[in-house]
Amino acid sequence: MSIQPVIPYSTTIHIKDTCLCLHAQRAARALARRFDMALKPTGLTNQQFSLMMALNRPEPPSMGPVARLLAMDRTTLTAALKPLAARGWVAIEQDPKDKRGKLLRLTESGQDALSQAVPIWRQVHGDIEAGMTSDPLVLRRGLLEVSA
Numbered sequence: 001m002s003i004q005p006v007i008p009y010s011t012t013i014h015i016k017d018t019c020l021c022l023h024a025q026r027a028a029r030a031l032a033r034r035f036d037m038a039l040k041p042t043g044l045t046n047q048q049f050s051l052m053m054a055l056n057r058p059e060p061p062s063m064g065p066v067a068r069l070l071a072m073d074r075t076t077l078t079a080a081l082k083p084l085a086a087r088g089w090v091a092i093e094q095d096p097k098d099k100r101g102k103l104l105r106l107t108e109s110g111q112d113a114l115s116q117a118v119p120i121w122r123q124v125h126g127d128i129e130a131g132m133t134s135d136p137l138v139l140r141r142g143l144l145e146v147s148a
Contacts, residue, residue: 020146031128038124042117043087049121051080052106052114055090060105062095071147089113 016022035046044052054066067077081104084090089110095101106114129136 024143024146034128035121035124038120039117042113042120044113044117047080048084049114049117051077052084052089052110052117055104055106056111056114060093060103062101062103066104084110 032046035049039046039049051066051070054069055061063074063077067074070077072080081090081092085092087109088107091105091107093103093105095103132139
């Protein structure tokens with residue numbers, strides 16, 4: 001039986017201080033908590049807000065483009081849509097051009113819920129950006145590069 005080499009504690013500290021994945025996860029969790037708390041009166045989570053905003057288009061999108069935009073697989077997107085459809089905020093309809101496809105549409109009550117959430121998002125988002133010492137545009141560009 002071989003004994004695994006011990007990873008030096010200095011390696012642990014180096015990874016803690018430099019790991020992009022760890023820092024992105026921590027920031028994402030902190031942002032999610034902040035937006036979830038702010039959006040709570042609307043009945044939306046930050047994930048639901050983002051999903052509904054992804055559906056706010058002139059023409060109802062199909063599942064593929066929405067899943068890509070949100071970096072989700074279709075199964076995860078389908079699961080995320082269920083509570084929104086159950087509340088009557090999102091309609092999942094057969095695509096008339098492709099009977100196997102689904103189109104996703106915000107309902108009138110979904111648009112109303114989203115309309116209540118947007119000013120909250122604007123306020124929280126503005127507060128976060130105003131409190132940053134680094135440039136939010138640079139951060140967004142970096143995140144887009146990583147997610148591309």
